[in-house]
């Protein structure tokens with residue numbers, strides 16, 4: 050396998066981005082974070098790509114910041130490392146106008162868990178686990194963990210996960226609402242590809258607008274959110290895919306969406 054820290058592969062309309070430092074459970078260092086940002090940018094700009102999978106090589110998804118590098122994650126201090134290397138990745142994933150599946154194949158710890166949570170749909174292998182590892186080494190959850198976690202699992206569980214730093218199994222993560230679906234380990238990549246291929250054949254412009262509507266909905270009041278929905282619906286109703294969806298329904302045939 051390539052020794053590039055991130056693999057980027059396109060199959061049909063699906064891009065798969067694989068974190069690729071399996072010897073250290075895909076711990077995040079500067080070359081990996083730069084390559085991840087580049088791969089996400091490529092997936093965003095490539096018009097043929099309509100759905101994205103983020104996963105890990107080997108037995109882990111990501112063990113978080115590389116603790117063996119002189120400054121974990123590279124850079125001169127954690128603040129600038131986070132701002133320069135991590136924040137662009139997390140914001141790219143959230144703002145990407147295409148659905149992202151996080152296929153969590155093993156442990157997702159620290160900032161690795163933050164990256165998993167930045168995806169739109171989290172699938173987990175049965176042996177995957179989730180670990181807010183930060184407090185174990187005297188750090189604070191970062192790269193979006195304090196934003197995603199209470200929204201996904203509620204404040205009580207978010208606080209316990211961040212403070213206790215217990216390793217949470219895939220099944221428990223599903224019961225917490227963090228994971229959409231748990232798959233058998235050897236079926237995870239196939240199920241992620243099948244789901245991504247299905248998403249890529251759907252009205253992907255609507256997905257982009259769904260992400261826009263949901264991204265910050267907790268921050269907006271109801272009247273503002275209603276207005277945003279109306280604005281987005283006006284845009285969605287002008288797409289070719291909406292016309293095709295309605296025509297196919299009325300003609301009782303399967304729709305052929307083009308992402309336009």
Ligand code: LHQ
Nearest residue numbers: 073074076112113114115116117121122127158159160182
């Ligand atoms: C690792 C790592 C690792 C290097 C396993 N680094 N080598 C902070 C600072 C600045 C900016 C960005 O953001 C952050 C936030 C963070 O992400 S802080 C949190 C950093 N991550 C951790 O604290 C987790 C550390 N790792 C672990 O606790 C365990 O490795 C877990 C629970 C993830 C997995 O345990 P095991 O399955 O028992 O695997 P292992 O511990 O045997 O690890 C396998 C190898 O990977 C091992 O190397 P070796 O040469 O002995 O085989 C580890 O040293 C290496 N590795 N995590 N983060």
